[in-house]
Amino acid sequence: MKHLVIGGxxxxxxxxxxxxxxxxxxxxxxxxxxxxxxxxxxxxxALVAGTASPARMCLRPETFFADLGITAVIxxxxxxxxxxxxxxxxxxxxRISFDRLLIAAGAEARLPDVPGADLDGIFPLRTIADAExxxxxxxxxxxxxxxxxxxxxxxxxxxxxxRGLPVTMVITSSWPLSQQLDDxxxxxxxxxxxxxxxxxxxxxxxAAFRGNGGRVTAAVLDDGRELAAELAVVGKGVVPAADFVxxxxxxxxxxxxxxxxxxxxVPGIFAAGDVAETFDLAGGGWxxxxxxxxxxxxxxxxxxxxxxxRTAYPGSLARNVIRAGRLDLATAGVTVPPKGETGFTVxxxxxxxxxxxxxxxxxxxxxxxxxxxxxxxxxxxxxQLIRTRRPLTLPPDLLLEISLGDCGWPICI
Ligand SMILES: Cc1cc2nc3c(=O)[nH]c(=O)nc-3n(C[C@H](O)[C@H](O)[C@H](O)COP(=O)(O)OP(=O)(O)OC[C@H]3O[C@@H](n4cnc5c(N)ncnc54)[C@H](O)[C@@H]3O)c2cc1C
Numbered sequence: 159m160k161h162l163v164i165g166g167x168x169x170x171x172x173x174x175x176x177x178x179x180x181x182x183x184x185x186x187x188x189x190x191x192x193x194x195x196x197x198x199x200x201x202x203x204a205l206v207a208g209t210a211s212p213a214r215m216c217l218r219p220e221t222f223f224a225d226l227g228i229t230a231v232i233x234x235x236x237x238x239x240x241x242x243x244x245x246x247x248x249x250x251x252x253r254i255s256f257d258r259l260l261i262a263a264g265a266e267a268r269l270p271d272v273p274g275a276d277l278d279g280i281f282p283l284r285t286i287a288d289a290e291x292x293x294x295x296x297x298x299x300x301x302x303x304x305x306x307x308x309x310x311x312x313x314x315x316x317x318x319x320x321r322g323l324p325v326t327m328v329i330t331s332s333w334p335l336s337q338q339l340d341d342x343x344x345x346x347x348x349x350x351x352x353x354x355x356x357x358x359x360x361x362x363x364x365a366a367f368r369g370n371g372g373r374v375t376a377a378v379l380d381d382g383r384e385l386a387a388e389l390a391v392v393g394k395g396v397v398p399a400a401d402f403v404x405x406x407x408x409x410x411x412x413x414x415x416x417x418x419x420x421x422x423x424v425p426g427i428f429a430a431g432d433v434a435e436t437f438d439l440a441g442g443g444w445x446x447x448x449x450x451x452x453x454x455x456x457x458x459x460x461x462x463x464x465x466x467x468r469t470a471y472p473g474s475l476a477r478n479v480i481r482a483g484r485l486d487l488a489t490a491g492v493t494v495p496p497k498g499e500t501g502f503t504v505x506x507x508x509x510x511x512x513x514x515x516x517x518x519x520x521x522x523x524x525x526x527x528x529x530x531x532x533x534x535x536x537x538x539x540x541x542q543l544i545r546t547r548r549p550l551t552l553p554p555d556l557l558l559e560i561s562l563g564d565c566g567w568p569i570c571i
Contacts, residue, residue: 159184161464162246162254164236165262165399166190167199168450169431169457171218173260176461178226184465186228187254189246191263193233194286195220199264200450203313205289206296207320212286236263241407241424258426258464261403261414262457265396265432265448270305274367279374280390283314292391296321299388303327303377305364307334311393312347312482315356318391326357326385328364328377338478338489342508343515343529350483364390396448398433411435413446418470420460428464430456437473440491440526440544447474475545479537485513488537491527491544492519502526505554518558523549525557536561 161177161184163170170188177186197215204210223230231252238247245255267282269275279299281292296302296318304315307329315327327334333344334351348358359379366378367390376384398413409415409423413435420428420436431453438445452474462469477490495502507516515531518540525543530536540561543550550557 160255160257161186161260162256162258163188163260163262164190164246165260165264165431165433166192166196166230166232167262167264167431167453168196168217169264169433169453169460170260170262171196171222172454172457173262173430173461173464174223174226174228176458177464178228180462180465180467182227186226187231187256188223188228189231189234189236189248189254191233191235192285192287195222197286199284200313202283202286202289203310203317205286206283206292206314207317208293209320212290215286236402239402239404239407241427244426246402259428260457260460260464261400261422261427261429261433262431262453262460263399263433264453265446266399267310267392268395268397270364270392270394272364272366274369274374275392277367277369277374278372279369279388280367280392282392283310284396292318292389295389296323299323301326301385301387302389302391303364303385303387304391304393305377306393306395307331307336307358308393308395309335309478309480311391312351313480314391314393315351316354316482318389319354319356323389324355324357326359326387327351328359328362328379328385330361330363332360334358335487335489338476338493338529339487340494340506340517340529342506343487343517343531346513346515346531347482347485347487350485354483396432398435398446400433411444415444418472419463419468420456420471421463428460430460436471439473439475439547441496445474445476447476449474449477451477472545475541477541479534486530486532486534488530488534488541489528490537490541491525492521493517493527493529495519495521503554505558507558516558516561518554518561520550520554525550528561530561 196217235249267284333348368376414429432448459471503520517529519527
């Protein structure tokens with residue numbers, strides 16, 4: 159049996175380890191576009207901040223693939239996938255055949271489609287190469303602009319500020335992380351970022367970039383104002399890196415649609431990680447939940463299934479635990495009930511004195527989502543309740559009180 163994995167990120171490497179754990183003899187090949195040993199992508203912002211080095215970001219040793227007896231094609235990219243006969247073609251002209259394939263090619267940063275977006279000094283933040291480019295320009299830049307207020311935008315803004323650069327963050331919403339945070343928690347985060355010296359411009363977008371000699375000198379806002387900046391970092395979300403997948407052959411939505419066995423619509427071809435659209439445990443339906451722990455878990459389940467060991471993956475849960483300045487934030491699931499949908503109950507708690515925010519969102523008798531700001535010790539247990547979708551025996555208010563961590567958890571939950 160010939161196994162092929164596309165992608166050397168966390169989903170790919172966990173799948174490779176899983177395959178090898180159970181089968182020491184199968185022929186296994188990996189193709190990975192980036193010319194680095196496997197590394198922690200979330201730490202690219204620490205590289206920008208100057209608090210990590212590429213060496214510290216490595217997840218596995220340089221000899222990882224050789225140690226596992228895996229044929230590694232590194233620094234090459236899959237450009238086409240044949241379903242019959244089964245093979246991939248790479249940019250360097252290789253043809254690699256397979257019996258079982260895992261597509262774990264992750265995602266690519268979405269770049270803004272505005273005039274001047276191709277000027278030097280404008281970067282996404284996804285790879286070590288992006289982070290190194292940002293650091294190079296930051297060394298001589300006097301001001302930076304960050305476009306977008308999602309997780310990557312927030313991390314980039316905080317990292318650049320940590321380097322001492324004046325940073326302006328342009329966000330279309332009223333507060334950063336607007337997809338995850340409700341208004342009260344969002345305004346706490348915005349205040350925290352402003353206090354750290356970041357200028358947040360809410361309700362605005364960048365309409366163009368201006369430059370001089372091919373280098374960016376300013377971002378032009380949709381109201382005509384210009385923000386002088388020699389460095390721009392764009393965090394406007396990601397798109398699955400699935401250009402080589404034909405929609406005619408493999409079912410795709412926003413990502414590659416997979417079954418509970420991480421299998422695509424073509425038997426024997428699997429997908430995992432940021433490239434895959436999985437069942438969303440909190441909201442129902444299929445969704446891209448492009449986060450690290452889900453990519454790792456999907457990689458493990460996909461590896462098992464490639465070996466024919468039927469291992470169900472119940473679905474993914476959007477969640478995050480991050481520190482932003484002095485705030486600890488934990489979010490999961492549905493944090494703002496979709497407009498017009500019934501069955502949701504929201505219970506909120508705000509303690510200004512302790513800088514503590516709680517929101518729990520219930521759907522019928524189940525916990526569907528949460529937002530915790532500070533005192534987040536109970537986040538893991540709440541996430542577990544959301545993930546398992548267990549009917550609750552407690553009234554929402556009592557669960558909210560318990561979530562503050564002031565008392566122990568009763569056995570009945
Ligand atoms: C700045 C930043 C901060 C983040 N912070 C967090 C966080 O705090 N918490 C969290 O949960 N998640 C965070 N994430 C998201 C997290 O990093 C991703 O969910 C995770 O890395 C996805 O892993 P993956 O293996 O699916 O994809 P990736 O890590 O993107 O790996 C994909 C691999 O496939 C390769 N590849 C792509 N296309 C091809 C091709 N055509 N042929 C061959 N190889 C290919 C790539 O080079 C790469 O090796 C962050 C991401 C970024 C960028």
